[in-house]
Amino acid sequence: MNFPGNLHHLLDLSGQTALVSGGASGIGAASARLLALAGARIVLADVDAEGMSDTAARIIAGGGWCHTVPTDVRDMEACEAAARFCLESSGTPSILVNSAGLIVRQDSLELSEEAWDLALDVCLKGAWLLSRAVLPHMITAGKGSIVHIGSGWSLKGGPRAVSYCAAKGGLLNMTRAMAIDHGPQGIRVNCLCPGDTDTPLLWSEQQQLGQPLAEFRAEASHRPLGRMGTADDIARAVLFLCSPMASWISGTHLLVDGGGLA
Numbered sequence: 001m002n003f004p005g006n007l008h009h010l011l012d013l014s015g016q017t018a019l020v021s022g023g024a025s026g027i028g029a030a031s032a033r034l035l036a037l038a039g040a041r042i043v044l045a046d047v048d049a050e051g052m053s054d055t056a057a058r059i060i061a062g063g064g065w066c067h068t069v070p071t072d073v074r075d076m077e078a079c080e081a082a083a084r085f086c087l088e089s090s091g092t093p094s095i096l097v098n099s100a101g102l103i104v105r106q107d108s109l110e111l112s113e114e115a116w117d118l119a120l121d122v123c124l125k126g127a128w129l130l131s132r133a134v135l136p137h138m139i140t141a142g143k144g145s146i147v148h149i150g151s152g153w154s155l156k157g158g159p160r161a162v163s164y165c166a167a168k169g170g171l172l173n174m175t176r177a178m179a180i181d182h183g184p185q186g187i188r189v190n191c192l193c194p195g196d197t198d199t200p201l202l203w204s205e206q207q208q209l210g211q212p213l214a215e216f217r218a219e220a221s222h223r224p225l226g227r228m229g230t231a232d233d234i235a236r237a238v239l240f241l242c243s244p245m246a247s248w249i250s251g252t253h254l255l256v257d258g259g260g261l262a
């Protein structure tokens with residue numbers, strides 16, 4: 001066996017820099033906080049400046065390092081600027097977490113072309129654009145870990161979520177393609193697929209569907225582990241995938257859903 005004497009080393013991200021999209025809220029914010037706790041320098045990239053300030057303040061109050069860079073992940077130039085900012089402020093990004101996202105709960109007939117483009121641009125194209133901006137730096141460094149935040153609906157369909165299912169299904173297969181292309185350059189690429197997780201995105205679904213709150217909560221909790229997820233549940237899996245614990249894991253998905261798809 002060739003393990004360090006101390007288990008802590010397997011989760012240690014000291015000296016690494018992580019760029020986290022969607023870091024102003026929910027899963028992105030929780031992931032950023034946990035990666036900071038593991039020693040990574042954090043750069044948040046999001047459209048929500050106020051939310052990013054809150055996350056950054058919590059990280060810095062906990063003794064961590066955090067910068068923010070206003071970024072719309074749909075915009076190629078903004079993604080390239082975010083990667084440059086990350087490099088200049090905090091060092092070469094060796095970790096990228098693509099957590100920016102939104103959901104449109106509409107079927108094919110309800111959906112407008114604009115709503116389709118919005119979901120695909122944020123959830124799929126945005127993850128590609130930010131990866132594209134960060135990859136050259138990872139390639140130069142000869143190492144990197146990219147975690148795309150997919151969904152249980154990367155693996156199966158869901159009702160009235162045509163654009164979201166298309167984006168998240170695409171994100172999972174893009175993960176595999178990127179892992180094939182960039183594995184030889186020392187870069188791991190994985191897709192973390194959460195089930196219903198208690199964040200503003202989930203509550204926007206309830207509002208869009210106009211479902212009574214109690215019924216919505218009961219449906220989201222209906223799974224073997226008997227509750228919906230927390231952002232911290234998902235952040236732990238993000239840390240796992242970014243850490244030396246996952247040194248030979250690439251091109252795959254990790255479903256974190258309380259057994260929901262079992």
Ligand SMILES: NC(=O)c1ccc[n+]([C@@H]2O[C@H](COP(=O)([O-])OP(=O)(O)OC[C@H]3O[C@@H](n4cnc5c(N)ncnc54)[C@H](O)[C@@H]3O)[C@@H](O)[C@H]2O)c1
Nearest residue numbers: 022024025026027046047072073100101151196197199201
């Ligand atoms: N909450 C769930 O139940 C759930 C389940 C499966 C997958 N997910 C996925 O997890 C990821 C994080 O979602 P969350 O639940 O934390 O939601 P959230 O709403 O709390 O966070 C999403 C973040 O993305 C940011 N964002 C939206 N559009 C953006 C853009 N154009 N550019 C940059 N940032 C943008 C928002 O400002 C926000 O901070 C999403 O990709 C979502 O699809 C969530």
